[in-house]
Amino acid sequence: MSDNRCFHCSLPIDEPIRFFATINGICQPMCCPGCQAVAEAIVAGGLGSYYQHRVGSTSQQVTLEPVEELAIYDRADQQQGFVHPADQGCMVANLIIDGITCAACIWLLENHLSALHGVVQVSVNLSTHEAEITWQPDQLPLSQLLLAIHQIGYRASPWRADQQEVRLKQENRTFIRRLAVAGIGAMQVMMYAIALYSGAISEDMPALHRDLLRLFSAIIATPVVLYSAAPFYRAAWRDIKLLHPGMDVPVAIAIGSAYLASLWATFFAEGEVYYDSATMFTFFLLTGRYLELRARHATIRAARSLTGLLPPSCLKAVSGHFIRVPVTDLQVNDIVRILPGDTIPADGLLLQGTTSINEAMLTGEHLPRKKQSGDSLLCGTINMGHPVEMRVTHVTEQTQLAGILQLQRQAQQDKPAIARLADKVAGWFVLFVLLVAVAVYWVWSGIAPDDAFWITLSVLVITCPCALSLATPACLTAATGYLHRLGLLVTRSHLLEGLHSVHHIIFDKTGTLTEGNPALANVIVINDTGLAPQTVVELAAGLEAHSEHPIARAFATPGRYKATDVHNHTGQGIDGMIDGAHYRLGRSDFAAPGQQLTPPDEQGQWLLLSRQHQPVAWLQITDTLRPQAVSTIERLHRLGKTVTLLSGDNASAVARTTRMLGIRHWLAEQRPEQKLSYIKKMQAEGQQVMMVGDGINDVPVLAGADVSVAMGNASDLTRTSADGVLISGNLEHLADALCLAARTQRIIRQNLLWALGYNLTALPLAATGMVAPWMAAAGMTLSSLLVVSNALRLSRPPAFLPGSALWKV
Amino acid sequence: MESLIILLPLALVMIALATVVLLWAVDDGQFDDLDGPAHSILFDEPHRPAATDTQNKNNDNG
Numbered sequence: 001m002s003d004n005r006c007f008h009c010s011l012p013i014d015e016p017i018r019f020f021a022t023i024n025g026i027c028q029p030m031c032c033p034g035c036q037a038v039a040e041a042i043v044a045g046g047l048g049s050y051y052q053h054r055v056g057s058t059s060q061q062v063t064l065e066p067v068e069e070l071a072i073y074d075r076a077d078q079q080q081g082f083v084h085p086a087d088q089g090c091m092v093a094n095l096i097i098d099g100i101t102c103a104a105c106i107w108l109l110e111n112h113l114s115a116l117h118g119v120v121q122v123s124v125n126l127s128t129h130e131a132e133i134t135w136q137p138d139q140l141p142l143s144q145l146l147l148a149i150h151q152i153g154y155r156a157s158p159w160r161a162d163q164q165e166v167r168l169k170q171e172n173r174t175f176i177r178r179l180a181v182a183g184i185g186a187m188q189v190m191m192y193a194i195a196l197y198s199g200a201i202s203e204d205m206p207a208l209h210r211d212l213l214r215l216f217s218a219i220i221a222t223p224v225v226l227y228s229a230a231p232f233y234r235a236a237w238r239d240i241k242l243l244h245p246g247m248d249v250p251v252a253i254a255i256g257s258a259y260l261a262s263l264w265a266t267f268f269a270e271g272e273v274y275y276d277s278a279t280m281f282t283f284f285l286l287t288g289r290y291l292e293l294r295a296r297h298a299t300i301r302a303a304r305s306l307t308g309l310l311p312p313s314c315l316k317a318v319s320g321h322f323i324r325v326p327v328t329d330l331q332v333n334d335i336v337r338i339l340p341g342d343t344i345p346a347d348g349l350l351l352q353g354t355t356s357i358n359e360a361m362l363t364g365e366h367l368p369r370k371k372q373s374g375d376s377l378l379c380g381t382i383n384m385g386h387p388v389e390m391r392v393t394h395v396t397e398q399t400q401l402a403g404i405l406q407l408q409r410q411a412q413q414d415k416p417a418i419a420r421l422a423d424k425v426a427g428w429f430v431l432f433v434l435l436v437a438v439a440v441y442w443v444w445s446g447i448a449p450d451d452a453f454w455i456t457l458s459v460l461v462i463t464c465p466c467a468l469s470l471a472t473p474a475c476l477t478a479a480t481g482y483l484h485r486l487g488l489l490v491t492r493s494h495l496l497e498g499l500h501s502v503h504h505i506i507f508d509k510t511g512t513l514t515e516g517n518p519a520l521a522n523v524i525v526i527n528d529t530g531l532a533p534q535t536v537v538e539l540a541a542g543l544e545a546h547s548e549h550p551i552a553r554a555f556a557t558p559g560r561y562k563a564t565d566v567h568n569h570t571g572q573g574i575d576g577m578i579d580g581a582h583y584r585l586g587r588s589d590f591a592a593p594g595q596q597l598t599p600p601d602e603q604g605q606w607l608l609l610s611r612q613h614q615p616v617a618w619l620q621i622t623d624t625l626r627p628q629a630v631s632t633i634e635r636l637h638r639l640g641k642t643v644t645l646l647s648g649d650n651a652s653a654v655a656r657t658t659r660m661l662g663i664r665h666w667l668a669e670q671r672p673e674q675k676l677s678y679i680k681k682m683q684a685e686g687q688q689v690m691m692v693g694d695g696i697n698d699v700p701v702l703a704g705a706d707v708s709v710a711m712g713n714a715s716d717l718t719r720t721s722a723d724g725v726l727i728s729g730n731l732e733h734l735a736d737a738l739c740l741a742a743r744t745q746r747i748i749r750q751n752l753l754w755a756l757g758y759n760l761t762a763l764p765l766a767a768t769g770m771v772a773p774w775m776a777a778a779g780m781t782l783s784s785l786l787v788v789s790n791a792l793r794l795s796r797p798p799a800f801l802p803g804s805a806l807w808k809v
Numbered sequence: 810m811e812s813l814i815i816l817l818p819l820a821l822v823m824i825a826l827a828t829v830v831l832l833w834a835v836d837d838g839q840f841d842d843l844d845g846p847a848h849s850i851l852f853d854e855p856h857r858p859a860a861t862d863t864q865n866k867n868n869d870n871g
Contacts, residue, residue, distance in 0.1 A: 184824050
């Protein structure tokens with residue numbers, strides 16, 4: 001494989017490099033005309049420094065949407081809901097932008113758009129990918145704005161805020177408010193607490209000052225305990241009602257009892273105050289919860305780009321003419337014309353002609369499929385061949401695409417919950433503490449009835465499960481951060497805990513274990529021509545150098561031959577003149593018309609090369625494996641996991657891949673619902689299943705598996721259904737993640753053991769009234785610190801190398 | 810130590826002010842995007858003659 005990579009999208013490029021763009025004065029290689037156009041548009045706008053600031057690579061641009069498709073948005077009725085009037089004749093459009101990967105994208109978009117004549121203000125939100133553009137409609141039509149976004153390689157679609165979005169925003173703001181109140185309050189209370197502690201140690205603080213500091217601490221702590229910590233009480237109350245105590249119950253008891261005990265001490269001047277512990281604890285826990293909330297919101301938001309799968313408009317036949325209408329206007333039995341490169345707007349039947357359709361999005365099969373009149377066309381797939389007409393049979397919610405999404409939602413709901421270790425421990429712990437508290441109260445009310453209430457409260461406070469409730473989140477945060485640096489983004493928090501208990505790992509083939517790009521696999525020269533296979537490849541490369549078809553990428557060898565007079569025949573092949581002879585490359589009936597030739601083998605896709613209409617050689621095109629696929633599968637087997645391949649591809653292609661990878665279990669020609677039922681069967685047998693996939697067809701399975709990982713090149717929808725995204729595309733990191741999950745589990749256990757040990761040692765001391773308040777506070781802090789620093793060990797790369805004996809946890 | 814009588818309420822007023830300012834910032838949408846603005850200050854403003862023209866025009870008018 002060549003080391004050339006596209007400067008824009010970082011995909012590998014095969015020799016010879018045919019597309020270049022000059023960026024910041026240097027001529028850079030480009031993989032395709034799409035990337036070239038985007039890079040040139042960026043440079044032409046004076047925004048070349050985007051390439052210095054961006055993080056990671058930009059997504060590949062294969063097609064640029066035609067202008068007339070976007071022109072539909074210039075109609076006032078289509079602007080309803082996402083365009084609003086603003087001051088001085090300006091309009092504000094809310095768009096959602098697909099393809100944003102880092103802050104440099106925001107900079108690029110804002111600067112590129114604000115340079116347009118008529119644009120007043122642009123603001124793009126990096127977290128939500130929403131753009132708010134204020135512009136003057138009399139100077140610039142909306143379609144030009146959208147086109148400008150498309151020119152620099154992003155997809156813009158109208159964004160009509162729904163109720164869910166409003167709720168998410170509200171939830172986010174409320175949480176930051178709680179966090180702000182808790183943070184400011186905790187800082188201030190801590191300052192008073194230092195004064196109180198030093199007074200208690202030196203024993204020379206006047207009672208008046210002490211009471212005054214306590215009173216002000218109480219005033220500041222009250223909003224923290226009543227407002228900021230409210231989510232904990234609510235969650236704890238829900239847990240109690242369900243008789244299923246989780247971590248929130250001890251947390252609520254700890255905060256509540258510490259606050260009440262402190263209030264008692266403040267107003268009756270007996271006992272100690274714990275305002276600092278209560279507020280600090282609230283702040284720390286809220287911080288952890290907030291990070292969780294943000295990750296959750298990010299995944300919910302990613303699901304919105306579903307609308308991006310469908311084109312905004314299509315050509316509908318109205319009394320003999322084709323006019324452009326919004327896709328939402330389509331009805332069953334409408335006749336629609338689909339141009340080459342267009343996305344099919346609804347399910348339907350092909351009326352006349354033949355074409356080839358790329359159904360990769362639904363089936364995972366990357367090679368275009370031939371369609372004849374009467375065949376069904378599926379919504380969301382792409383026409384790669386001729387302009388054709390179709391009769392609509394299903395629209396919007398009835399399409400197969402919508403069906404897959406429905407399946408995904410159901411699978412998500414049925415997903416087996418992974419029991420959290422900390423929650424299990426918490427259930428027992430809370431029961432134990434409550435029993436001890438009752439016992440302490442009962443015993444002390446016999447010995448000294450006046451002190452009983454106060455001692456019981458101090459027991460509850462001392463057993464405050466700070467360390468216990470930090471034990472798991474701290475580990476997960478540290479391990480998640482480490483995985484992120486490896487290139488595996490955790491989008492749902494249960495991924496790490498789930499990975500640990502996985503027995504069975506299921507892979508999709510195309511795009512997951514393979515690169516998803518076609519490559520030349522085999523050349524069979526037909527006997528009587530006497531050409532060397534190398535010459536055949538070079539002849540083919542000479543022809544394909546003129547083709548934009550994905551298959552052309554398979555011909556990597558630099559051509560010795562220059563073809564002239566080349567013609568592309570869509571869905572058929574390519575022909576041209578080389579050294580005075582007429583060559584044809586493509587389907588056998590195209591290359592050698594009139595001759596009934598069958599490919600040497602059923603597997604893969606075979607192209608025929610002919611000279612002067614006489615067959616010369618067969619060329620086989622297949623998909624290449626990812627470089628780490630073989631070693632990763634071997635490592636997974638060594639870790640004792642079962643590996644299965646479930647593919648939508650045909651049986652012979654799947655069998656070939658599994659032979660190369662050493663995978664023993666596989667199933668071919670699987671539809672999404674079959675894949676899902678396979679996983680359900682495995683789960684019914686008590687196995688924990690992990691799914692790794694990339695296509696829309698994997699979406700239901702990703703949602704239904706116990707743990708799932710989507711590849712980095714997957715669509716947004718696929719990423720949303722998965723618990724993690726392998727951004728790096730390096731399969732080795734999956735095996736690394738499994739090892740890390742085992743380490744994480746071990747450190748969580750250590751932490752829980754320590755935290756429980758501390759609490760259980762402190763408990764009898766507190767119950768007998770032997771612990772001074774400052775000692776208790778120091779002990780609490782120390783145990784929390786110990787737990788956190790133990791967890792931080794996970795954020796460092798392991799001291800041993802992959803492949804060494806220690807990795808085999 | 811009698812200064813405490815003044816200092817404690819003063820501190821209370823100050824943190825109340827800080828909280829009010831923060832809550833205002835939250836409602837103003839300043840916390841809706843926590844990643845973008847952090848990076849955007851690092852990027853140079855592009856050299857754009859068009860933008861300078863508009864500025865000059867504005868200056869002339871003013």
